[in-house]
Amino acid sequence: MILEIDVGNSALKWRVVDTQGCALDKGRSLLASINMLGEVSLNYPFVKLARISCVASAEVRQKLAQEVFDLWGIEGRFAETKKSYAGLSIAYVDPARLGVDRWVAMLAAHREAAGPVCVFDCGSAITVDLVEEKGLHKGGYIVPGLGMQRESLLRNTGQIRVEALVSADRFGWGVSTEEAIDFGLSRMVAGFIDDIVGELLERRVMPVLFLTGGDAELLLPLLKHALLFKLRPELVLDGLRVALP
Secondary structure, eight states: OEEEEEEOSSEEEEEEEOTTOOEEEEEEEEGGGGGGHHHHHHHOTTOOEEEEEEOSOHHHHHHHHHHHHHHHSOOOEEOOOOSEETTEEOOOSSGGGSOHHHHHHHHHHHHHHSSOEEEEEESSEEEEEEEOGGGBEEEEEEEEOHHHHHHHHHHHOTTOOOSSOOOOSSOSSOSSHHHHHHHHHHHHHHHHHHHHHHHHTTSSSOOEEEEESTTHHHHGGGOTTGGGEEEOTTHHHHHHHHHOO
């Protein structure tokens, strides 16, 4: 059995797969509950390989590595961004400056599409990366994600008080402060994505669009060209098999 782990800025996602890559189980927790892997080890004690993507702090990375070793007696394999690998060439002069989650997601998308791709990852931050023909990374964008924007708005606007996060299963004109914030931010982010897609539609070769991240399913209904997107909530985990075969 193989354990695959995606550690973001605020949460940890994991799944257990067999040697063929078929998922047997999966889960998610906040980083504060990183020791939840103990329960995973009880259900799956025979993990022989751990593939890990981690963009959290060095402290979190060290704690996770120790946990994997203590629970399964194996050294976790951490993905590291490479300048050129598996047909993908990164635009950054210093590849270490590009988040490994972005790199792994691009690897997965490029492997699946076998051509130009654009990856939209809607998590704590929203990242966009364009890979052109022959696997050449054009570059990308990074903007705050929905949660980060909401926290910033509340922190810097003293008169706004909200009771709870709205479950954004519908969108429109907010009839409460909570809805006005959540619907407004969602619409703003959707507009950002739509603007990029509009530009891509004018290209000679339209890339395959991938949408991933914790807010991907929430945002998809708002997008003008939603039908063009491949929804891949676990794209980073999918890419670990390419990065760490």
